[in-house]
Amino acid sequence: MFKKLLLLLFLAHFSFAQGGDAKISGVLLDSTTKSPVEFATLALYKVPNLQQPIDGSMTDEKGKFELKGLAYGDYVIKFTFLGYEEKRSEVISVNQKNINLGQIFIQPSATQLKEVEITGQAAVIEERVDRLVYNADKDITSKGGDATEILRKVPLLSVDLDGNVQLRGSSSIRVLINNKPSTIMATSVADALKQIPADQVKTVEVITSPSAKYDAEGATGIINIITKKNNLQGYSLNVDLGGGNRGGNLGLNGSLKMGKLGFTLGGFGRGNWNPSSTEFYQEGLTPDTSYITRQYGDGKDKMWMGRYSLGVDYDISASKSISGGARMGLFSFNRTQDLFIDELMKVGGTNIPLRNSHLDVTNKMPNTSWDFNLDYLHIIKPQKEFSISTLYSTANSNSSFSRVPFGNGTRFDNDNENKNQEFTLQTDYTSPISKNQLIEVGAKGIFRMVDSKFENRMGNAFVQPGNLDYNQNIGAAYLGYTYSTKDKYVFKVGGRYEYTDISASTLVIDQIRKLNIPAYGNFIPSVNISKTFAKLYTVKLAYNQRIQRPGMQHLNPNENQSNPLRISRGNPELDPELSNNFEAALSAGIKKLYFNFSVFTRFTDNAISSMTTQFEERGEGVTLTTFENVGKSRTSGINLFGNYQITSKWTLNGGIEAFHMVYEGKAPNIDGISLDFSSKGWNLNGRLMSQMTLAKGWQIQGFGYLRGNSPVAQGTQSGWAHYALGFRKEFKNKKGSIGLNAQNFLTEKMKFTSKLHTFQNIQENVDYRYNRGFNVTLNYKIGKMGAEAFKPKKRAKGVQNDDLKDAGDQSQQQ
Template sequence: MKKCFLLAAIHFLLAFMSAPDAHAQSPAGDPSKGSSTISGMVLDSTAAKGIEFASVALFKLDNNQAVDGTTADETGKFSIVKVAPGDYKLLISFIGYKDKVIDRIHVEKGKDVALGNIGLASSVQNLQEVTVTGERSLVEEKVDRLVFNAEKDITSKGGDASDLLRKVPMLSVDLDGNVSLRGSANIRVLINNKPSTIIAANVADALKQIPADMIKSVEVITSPSAKYDAEGSGGIINIITKKNNLQGLTLNIDSGVGNRGTNLGLNGSYRKGKMGFTLGGFGRAFYNKAESVLDQTTYSGSNAFLTHQQSNAKDRGLFGQYSLGWDYDLGKNQALSAGLRYGTRNFIQKQNLAISQYENNALTEISDRKVNRKDLSGTVDFNIDYIRTFKPQQEWSISTLYSRTGLTNNFNTDLLNESGSVSSRLKNENKNHNQEVTIQTDYQTPLGKNQLIEFGAKGIFRTVDSDFQYLMAGEDGAFVFNPRQPSGALNYNQNVAAGYASYTLTTSNKYTIKAGTRYEYTGISADLGSEGKINIPDYGNLVPSINVSKSLSSSTTLKAAYNRRIQRPGIQQLNPNVNLSNPQSISTGNPALSPELTDNFELALSTNIKKTYLNVSAFARQTNNSITQVRMAIDTLQGAIVTTFENIGTQKAYGFNIFSNVYLTPKWTLNGSLDILHTYLEGQAVNAEGTSEMMSNSGFNYGGRLMSQISLQHGWGLQAFGFYRGKEIQLQGTRTGFYMYSLGFKKDLPNKKGSIGFGAENFLTKGVKFTSNLNSAQFTQTGSTQLYNRNFKITFNYAIGKMSFDAPKKKTKSVNNTDVMGGDGK
């Protein structure tokens, strides 16, 4: 079935590409309009060369009503046909150029109007290199998303994407790098509108592979339209990396050295005519240490079993990302692109663990362990994308993606005797693979002058497998199979077929309405190897969405939105491997998890008051069948607690967010946000008798961030940042909040060919400490962790090569898989 579908799509693509070019210069006109033609040629005013795909709009002069439009061909020529007699004006625009208006165009019946050459002035200034003269707003408000422009961030140099996301309105990032949007961790993260299996496997680790200073912007999509996959109950985060549309050859070197991390990046690009190449490589090494204390008590009848644990750990990690991109303009209205990316993650932790066990306050056992943990992965993504443009806003695209991730999660445990020598050894091997093959097609076309319709289809063919076993050291020291410990496999196949339709209407009284619906059918087959099949039924979901915005004035917009989202479990939640590295704190996945369904409501107001931008939003959501971490005690191992994932029941949340950006002076900005969230969770938990009973928990969470940046003379810049996240509400307790702060400055090199900078994080304290308090009828657990993340770093980057500005080509679209859960699923 999959093969037939792919072959049919390829034949369709070839047939469409070989069809005659559509008339790119003007949409079909109404014969009753008139018989005149308005024509001209759009040129770069400095290079005297045509600007391909420049947009040309025709307006009535008396009422400013749009009556027609077109795009220029590859030489810059355009023509608008069947124009009725009257007085008009033309608006000509293109990315990288200043808009130009040609006023008072008089058209007489039966007579054509030739405007000749029309020069557009570049919106960039050519000094010794290309430099953008305008100042982009830190935050931009769009119909269905908020855009955070990250290019001006100083302290992110040498950091990764998780460091940057802490500064984005409505987002929270914990110390492990797990991201939540308005309190929900069930979100989807895209990179340049593209998914990846490594994102699906672990969002936190994937973000460590992306250097912060290569991020151009972050889009927070709180109310995704029907065009997006239905997955991600909290919303979608789209990370846009820096690209260029310049002609020539460039090479950029980025590096940083610090006491907690070191990075080196090399990125190059080459463009000549219709073809362009990009090549990138980035590596980051980090090192940290942590100390933790954990006390947990389990109850069995009248007996209480206490476990006290102390540990110190040293973490080392090496993350890398390497990419090769290619794009080619097939013609004036067609483009083809391809990309290959490889990401690697190597995380190694060495931990010393001391465990003391008590029964009714009497010491029963003391053990010391050395645990070596390895989390290794390699991800390959390959995509081919094609787009064909017929006229402004009318286009068809087809996108394909192959993505495969290999994961290895192993640990070795050495049990020490009283003398400190090794008495026994245990090893867990857990290999996973996550593979996706995706094909999708999208079409959009305008209906009249103020309407747009979009529709498309998508197929995702996903395979996940896990193979795990425990080994023990034999008499000769070699590891052999351990029949007394759990072993097994998971084979999980998921096929998703989806279709959507979306309609956008803009009214004369400044309302914009975008409504649509999406249907997704999911078929699942799963088994546990020799243990047999898992009965997981297929399911279909209809997910509607509607976004309404109203321009109250030229600077104020009011928005309201509703959407329904689903959240499928990811590999971390499904993997049945039992982690026994700490025998008193065991973790495992649940391959029988079902998806959760969430209804989201949002109301937002954004406005500009003189030099201040303000955004206020309120939201509410309800999730049924919520996927949540749960903990329970087990009688077979006294004092131990098992952590797994369950569909607990209901989760409700409501709150609001306030964000503001103020230009204190043209060179000094101050921005900050405040988040307030109330969460209510209700679900089944195991009581002291070992049976399930209903339990609930609720509470408020507060958070905020503050950032200030000053641009000084002679290329100097200074930035300060502070972040706080309050306690997190969980079904069985709470986890306390934490704070982070940083200070950095940079100095641009002559001609802005590069910069050198210095940054410091948490420099007034030795690090961050946070605690957790969990309880049920079966157990109580308190823990605290001290991270020594005080960091000082020096950064350096330098650009080699000379570029000339040229018109950017029409870019192809790419596949967006946003339909599985990553991270810890909290």
């Protein structure tokens, strides 16, 4: 069925694209020098409608042009090129197959353009029918950092101290880069975001109510990070350099545009280093006697990352383009830690020491990823498009740890090799069926292969080697419909069907076990309705259903035993989450003030959450943390954010968020009997940012974020604060800038506490984060850009996979 739908879409493209077999040709010349005008833009209009072009093209190196596939009738051509007056042809009557216009002369403008300076800027926050857009390219305080720093400032999002992202209190999201997924995102969103330099982020789109065109995965929504691109004629090279007390970075991004052919080349490297410190306390809840564990650890973290890309695009014509690219990502994290463990027995209120140990623990996580894409786009006419997109993505995300006791004891090692491959084929067709109606139809196939091999060594002996082989194939088709009325109503409805087939097996101690995971199909509806009143107020109502399939960190059965008393692993037999989302929003723009107020509620079945239980088969006091479909969760909340233009050079924006979360499921008690549990609580967040433009190219920006305590399935996590102050001075030639940034500069370290209270034990874990940072940044632009500088061309679309749940760092505990 999936293959048949793809074939129908291909045939539909060729049928809709053909309008006739006539052709208009000619050559465009400079009226003064009589030399050819290269790469000028042509727009073709069908008489009598001279407002909307129906086709277009560009002149070649000799000034020649052709417009093919035309039906008989009357047309007008408009010629434009930088430095020339606009030229509009007389009415051209096409009554035969070949119409040759001969030489067309275009006159140079009286004032040649030497330099254009754009003084306007986009609003910090923009709102569209199904998403919120945060314009990040004016961010000063994130210079020299990564995308994590940008996302902390985006309304509706929260990012914890490890870089794990939540949307409206949930990590069930999908993160895309330029509308494309990557296998590294399937491994860890937090690690992937560290590979994206903040200097290269243009906008962040938060899609809370995705239409049927988007994958059904991402239970709460989709985050799409748009990086900066250059579509101008000519060449450019951007250099970004930064250094500070906690790390340094170097980035080079170049582009070359020659007529119809364009190249981009980018590279970014960054290194970070930080001390770390942890404290842990655990007490069992056995009635008469209880086992107590106390742990203390000091360590050093070193992290290095890089991302390199090559892109090529070619304009077949003004309406057709093809683009391709390759991207490589590198990531390496090393942690060395001195871990002290005290074990005690509490009897009748008295703590009796049992043993203590001192361990040298080393964790290493190297990661290499590759993405290759090839995309084709045909803009048949305004809003009528056909596209084909392909993507192959692969990632080797390995991890290892060693645990060496001081004094007598046996060394323990673990090596885990993970390979994640993904191939995607997607086709989309969009067409207006009237002036106020639009349909979207498409199909998609995703083919994933996950292989995880792991082995443990006790001294020189191998213990419990194994692997996970997990193959997932998804076929999808969708239909969307948009209807707009004269009185400012917009209705956007659609349906998407996804069929998922999974084949998986595990190998432990030479025994293969095939996992019985049945195939399943889901029909996913979506509804978005908006109404604008008096061009000032907009009201939106939305409903959608979403799926969240477990990601690699949820599935991987390899055990992390770097801490012998706190073991963690994944669960390859998890079921996907299914959520129903409801939202209502009011937004308004009144003079210098813009604000948005929204309320939402989300119901989730088969909610995936980390669960901690006693692991008695490994010894007294040992716990196991893994992922389970705990039952149901419900989140309801409000968001209020706004932007105020105090003066033409001073802006203030911020917002507050409040969520109430409820988790309901089953967990074992001290006797191993499964009992119902319920965890609930509020989470409050707030952010504020102010930016001021001063004289002589100076800018100053301040940012603050406060996150309150938040509930989890078995306890709570403490709140924390993050703040930053940045200064930037632009060079007189407008080609570069130098900046100074400071983050969390008032205190040396930050305390972060998580508490768990289960039927079997209580835990308290304290992490001390040394987040005080100072860094200097330098940016400089080299190059010369020319024609069509302010008319970026729409490129071939890319693949969007937004279906895997990210585990953050919940599976890695120490």
